[in-house]
Amino acid sequence: MHAGEHDQIPEIALAWHQEGRGAALATVVETWGSAPRQAGSQLAISRDGQIMGSVSGGCVEGAVVTEAIDAMEDGTPRLLSFGVSDETAFAVGLACGGTIRILVEPIGEGGQRLPDATLSRIVEARAKRRAIAYAVNPELCSRNLLEPSDDPVVDARFRSDKSGMEEDGRFISIHNPPLRLIVVGAVHIAQPLLTIARACGYDPALIDPRAAFGSAERFPGETIVEDWPDEALSALRPDARTAIVTLTHDSKLDDPAIRIALTSPCFYLGCLGSTRTHAKRVARLTEAGFAEEQIARIHAPVGLDIGAKTPAEIAVSIMAQITERLRKG
Structure with a gap:
């Protein structure tokens, strides 16, 4: 087969x-x-x-x-x-x-x-x-x-x-349509995250306009989109069976993706960054006109609080939170 x-x-x-x-x-x-x-x-x-x-x-x-x-x-x-x-x-x-x-x-x-x-x-x-x-x-x-x-x-x-x-x-x-995971940022955490997501039945896609990061050598066999995050997400058309995770730590890359995600029916949106980083993110989104209830959809800091330290452990915590959101609503 x-x-x-x-x-x-x-x-x-x-x-x-x-x-x-x-x-x-x-x-x-x-x-x-x-x-x-x-x-x-x-x-x-x-x-x-x-x-x-x-x-x-x-x-x-x-x-x-x-x-x-x-x-x-x-x-x-x-x-x-x-x-x-x-x-x-x-x-x-x-x-x-x-x-x-x-x-x-x-x-x-x-x-x-x-x-x-x-x-x-x-x-x-x-x-x-x-x-x-x-x-x-x-x-x-x-x-x-x-x-x-x-x-x-x-x-x-x-x-x-x-x-x-x-x-x-x-x-x-x-x-149901196949589950999808769209990851913005070809950072170290993305490597185990895509592997775990695929094992959980997701069809993953990786977005990063920086060719050196999102290379086939670092992510063999994965779907890699090198367009700017908002353009890439618009083309991928996230639906209610889609989870989105931003990992770049760079607001110039993460923010355009987050703005598209917040206007989509995706069932999960998680963003890497500390509590302080997220507070600054909330301020930028509020200034951009997003309502409090829209911004509240963001899971940040991303992942369940299980004390994760390594990239693989953080990937596990993210996938666990995505699963919780999918199954428990």
Whole structure:
């Protein structure tokens, strides 16, 4: 599997269907105990048995593929259950104590299939970095798509990034845009910060107009933008799934980025610097016309107060604060 393909399961399933290869989507809708994959995990299956993704880390994939191929033939979804009391689960090595339910939906038109038009809308929203949720009642095979603010219950799932079953029998599959971290300042702290962010599932970008700082040698494999920070941020268009951190200690570089960030819907803005440095920053922003509530969005000094000293420890504290903001609001 190429890098990133595990996050492209709806796209792969749609492509297989459009190529005439037949396709089905298997989705973990419920788990108990030590199930190896969380709700929302998906597996794409083609008619010839090719698979991409995972619903159990390899434990029950074989049985799911067999059911998916049958579902493509008769157009009827399957709601499968596997657990330690199930002989099939024992045979394929399901983790001790784990139980999972998996919804298998053949893609296409007619009958109870998952309409390719619905899947196309999901793929289109994902391509445009627009949050969308797929709601399906596995028992009734009723389906609809929801966006943020359509449903308070679903909104809570958007915020927590968590797919799952609701009491009304619906399974809500959350498709949030990928998380992004934009770092202004190719300083030492940025090196471990980008690495940690990527490990946490973020797509990082580094902004620094100083070529000697933001070099590929210092940041191998990273996206580096050498434009002035306000121009670079405007082009990157931070959204509600974006965190921004400024690290340069130079107001000529940090301030233009902060001004753009404060007018964006980014969910986190953190700025390196002491309490005294931040007080001067607040004064400059106030003079520039920013309101007190806007300036209050800034986390400064950046990071959780865990006594961090080294660049790597400071990066950990920053990533911890970003996570806290994302998950707790």
